[in-house]
Amino acid sequence: MSGLLSSLQTSAQALRVLDRQMATTQNNVNNSQTPGYVKQTASTAAMPFDLSAGLTGGVTSLPEQSSRNQFAEQSVRGSVSDSGSQDIQSQMLSMLEGVLPADTTKGVGAALTKLWDSFSSWSTSPNSATQRDAVLNAAKNLASAFNQAAGQVSQLRQSADKQAQTSVTAINQLTTRIAALNLKLQKDGPDAGVDAQLHAALEDLSGLTNISVLMQSNGTANVLMDGQIPLVMGSESKALSVSITPQGTNAPPKFQLMSADGQDVTSHATGGTLGGLVAFRTGPIAELEGDGTQPGTLNTLASNVADRINQLLTSGYSTLDPTPVAGVPLFQYNSGQNAASTLQIVSGFQSSDLAAADQGNPPSVNGIALQLAGLRDSSAAADQINGQTYGQFLSSMTSRVGFLSSDATTKASSAADAVVQARSLREQISGVSLDEEAAKLVEYQRSYQANAKMIQVLSDLTQTLLNSVA
Template identity: 30%
Template sequence: MSDLLSIGASGVRAYQSAMTTVSENIANVGTTGYARRSTDLSEISAAESFRTRSVLSGQGVSINGISRAADPFRSAEVRSAQSDLSRTSTGVATLERIDSSLTDYQLSDRLTAFFAAAKSVAADPSATGPRAAMLESAQGVASAFAGSGRALDAAANEIDTHAKQSLDQLNQLTGALAKVNSSLGRTAADNSGHAQLLDERDRILESMSKITDISVDIDTAGRASVRGGGSAGPMLVQGDIASTVSYSRNATGAVSLAVSRLGTTSALTPTGGELAGIVDGAQRIAAASEQLDTIAKDFVDGINAVQAGGNDLSGNPGAAMFAMSGGASTMTMPMTDPGAIAAAGPSGGARDNSNVANLDAFRTSGNIENRITDLVTDNASALSGRRAVSDVQTAIKDKATAARDSVAGVNLDEEAVDLLRFQQAYQASSRVIQVARESLQSLLNIG
């Protein structure tokens, strides 16, 4: 009877633990990063009596521990897909910012309007109305160049802010992973607490992969060693030691990422994640700013050169129409008097238009409008291509996530079946105990 009682008791304990695990799975069906768990059960092996050589019956069921459903290879695929998508998504956001900087101020349209207004002055150089319209359109051009330049400067500052926020998060994640590693080294495997730590480890690794591409090695205790920028990159986390990553950007848009660990500094060169997108984006913004500044300078120099080659309505030498102390963002139009437009040639009178006609020649030689159009079109083409890549990478990541979740995710239908099965087994084990007690009581009553 004692064997029957112990067998029944072992079943009650085992299936109570199994029901607890199933209940935990059901409760966390919506928890991000939760991996399904199961209670590992095994038979308590029968013993053989060496005195009588008779085989004794089994001793019930034992709990070996809590196992966690996870596939490290599929998790690695999710991290890789996440890094690729994050880089592309960051690049898309940057290209969209450049596009809005170049188009929101209608620079191309205002340039066209300015040259059209110059033709109106050439048609009637002594009239005040066309001159006033030309100055107004010139002011529009200066405002559009300056606005586009400032918008690109703001985009560069936003890149810096984004980078610092990403690095703050990355440094927090590396610190958190170091703590998880430390806890994993002190926690026995095959229990619920160990499974929770592994879930947290994988959540941290996936979050890190969004910021930069990482190479991960897992030891037998489940601790993760992480390198940034690929398997040959600097160590971000090893054991309970976390590195710190810093950021800087120079005037040409070149980004530098430095990893500091135990007094040693190494360069981080990300090929994936937000940081790789930031590196690309900073260079694209700098290139767009440089091109815009060059076009703006050529425009200012060309228009002012035409002005200097003629006389204004009062017969005075033409003064500069535009000014630019730095990049495109500094462009202004100091001219306020319509009569200051140098329409006439050096020896022409009020009705002479020989000099203002030179603006049409500069329009062709300077090619300002087409250069602005090319700048906008090239960026738009890159943006379209990057969006197409993003769509493909989104599908790849979704597929990788689904594959991982097919192993690690909680299926409520399966859990409901297991819950019912373990409940019945628990009740049956309880009945075994009850029968053993009743049988024992009967024997006592006979005695």
């Protein structure tokens, strides 16, 4: 009789274990599309069997085992971070390329070409009012082209700053959420649902900046930006902030990413959307419009062209007969740090003020006009910037923007493919297979039916035995 009762208990325990396994399988199926969720396995263990000691054996449930693989998670986060950075850089550089196209029939390049052409035509008819008017109009158009390009570059900088602030706000929201999930795990212990939320938040965070995740034995996560700057430590989050401060009257404002303790951590943001925006802001944009330590290539070109043209015009004369009238400057700008945005024609300048003549030996009515026309291809050091003609300098500037844009587009595509591959590998390692879970469910149901049948048989035997005793 005792053997029958022990067998009943063992079979009943087996049913409870199978209930747990079926519940785990059903939970896997229900959460197969839940972000951050990985397959859970209901493990079992054999119970000791020793009849002399009253141990009847059987099976018991162990805590659920997660199939999460931290190396796979790290690979996904790394690829997501790189993709976020490359994608935003590709977008911003594409817009910058539109501002400074390599096509010389557009923008500053077109305006500069037309100014050289107007100088050339004027040099053949230095006293022609029509040609003088054409020069003045071309000069105005060049100033306008520089103004427009500088304004658009400035708008892109401001857009990058605004997007960086938005990214930092999102980062702080995610780190606050991660800290709250850590606290829940600390208080309540392991939970597959909370773990899924935690890893989904970590992946979202990696899309915004480059992070290192240190998993703790209790399932919580400590998060560092660039492996050095604390963002989450246990149940405490540490907020980042953006600082945009003036750098003098004429230079663009300075961008800084600040840690919770007030340190400048801009250089540590190298991944995710934030890292891409920082790279764009402190790289191509600073190269063009300056950063407080250098004027930028766009301002350098504008100031050098204006200065050289002014030098030649002021060395000549607008008329030689009967009384020589000295030439006056054509262009003016505020400073070398914002020459492109402030370049304009000197107030009150008239086309008749253009100085074509020089008092050389012999005097020439078009000497200065010829020198101005020669600026297009002049090899003289005074007519160049770092050994390049003005056209070559502009070409190198626009070519660099074009190269960076093309390179970022290629890298963005490769990075997106890497994300797909990393997620696919993670899915193979720890994702939920509906086919596999369906097979398990059938297996558990059959085992459940067999155990239920066993209980029915044992119940019948017990009843028969009781009836025989009665």
